[in-house]
Amino acid sequence: MTAPATIEHDSHAAHATNTGISNEKLAVWAFLGSECLLFGALISTYLLYKGRSTEGPRQEIYDIPFTSASSFMLLMSSLTMVLALAAIQRGDHPRLRLWLLATATLGSLFITGQVYEFTTFYREGLSVSSNLFGSTFFVLTGFHGVHVTLGIVMLLSLCVLSLRGKLPEQKSEVVEIIGLYWHFVDIVWIVIFTVVYLIP
Amino acid sequence: MATDTNRDHASEAEVEHAGDHGSHPTEGTYWKIFWILFAVTAVEVLLFYKSLPGVHLNNAALGILAMSKFVVVVGYFMHLKFDSRILRRLFVTGLILAVVVYIAYMLTMGVFIGDPPIHKS
Numbered sequence: 001m002t003a004p005a006t007i008e009h010d011s012h013a014a015h016a017t018n019t020g021i022s023n024e025k026l027a028v029w030a031f032l033g034s035e036c037l038l039f040g041a042l043i044s045t046y047l048l049y050k051g052r053s054t055e056g057p058r059q060e061i062y063d064i065p066f067t068s069a070s071s072f073m074l075l076m077s078s079l080t081m082v083l084a085l086a087a088i089q090r091g092d093h094p095r096l097r098l099w100l101l102a103t104a105t106l107g108s109l110f111i112t113g114q115v116y117e118f119t120t121f122y123r124e125g126l127s128v129s130s131n132l133f134g135s136t137f138f139v140l141t142g143f144h145g146v147h148v149t150l151g152i153v154m155l156l157s158l159c160v161l162s163l164r165g166k167l168p169e170q171k172s173e174v175v176e177i178i179g180l181y182w183h184f185v186d187i188v189w190i191v192i193f194t195v196v197y198l199i200p
Numbered sequence: 201m202a203t204d205t206n207r208d209h210a211s212e213a214e215v216e217h218a219g220d221h222g223s224h225p226t227e228g229t230y231w232k233i234f235w236i237l238f239a240v241t242a243v244e245v246l247l248f249y250k251s252l253p254g255v256h257l258n259n260a261a262l263g264i265l266a267m268s269k270f271v272v273v274v275g276y277f278m279h280l281k282f283d284s285r286i287l288r289r290l291f292v293t294g295l296i297l298a299v300v301v302y303i304a305y306m307l308t309m310g311v312f313i314g315d316p317p318i319h320k321s
Contacts (some may be wrong), residue, residue, distance in 0.1 A: 019286050021284050024286070026290070028257020032291055033297075035294075036291075036294045036295045036298040038295060042304035044311075047311050048305075048309050075234070075237055075238065075241060078234075078277050079233075081277070083227060086224075158291065180278055183274070184278075186272050187269075187273050187274060190266055190273065194266035198247070198248045198262050
């Protein structure tokens, strides 16, 4: 009578530990894989319509030194994010909050830069409806900006959880998962910065 | 027997899983990687202002530099180099699928063959 129950129990245990990875982490990597398809669609659409607008402002409108500084901030935020993860893994909660706040601040500076850039472009006559270049540029960089903003909200939520003592070392995987999302946002920008801004 | 088989599978998975993991980089390594990424970004910006001879060569150089930054961030900051092979396969599958699908899409639409402007807006 006990044998089937044992088998069932063992099968379940084997299923739960077959990969040795938590479901949440597996789901986040699957989500990031699917996000590659989303941003791939936006980047390829930008490339498809690049150079096909004959009216209105185009690539000459870019301010490369300004965007380079923004890119540096996002790159720096990936470092602070990974330092936050290292801090929680060794149980250093004040450092965890410091690095999380630093990451959120750098992300906010990036978004502030993007808002400034969008405003400047709009004043110079480029809007989402002015030409094909404007449509594809604003949709691509806008989608990325929304992702960064969501990331900032999640980072600040982690800070609040840590302040309330609800983020012990045992839950460091939560920081790792948010970190994976944040780094993904950074790698998407690495591609956008090169493909959209630097390649003529 | 079935229980033994399940246990054998579980222990095989555990061995494989254990073999996948390496130790995560130290904070010093993270800083080194950051400075490498910073230097590569600086070279990219430099290539924008002082292009290599030939547009295609310059674009290829920029593409390779961006790809190397991408791989370093995914490998070290996202720990994919040290994490389970399953995660690597999961992400790389999505990435390869995206690259293949959209390159095929862009080739179909004539992106790489220098079509003349077709839209007035």
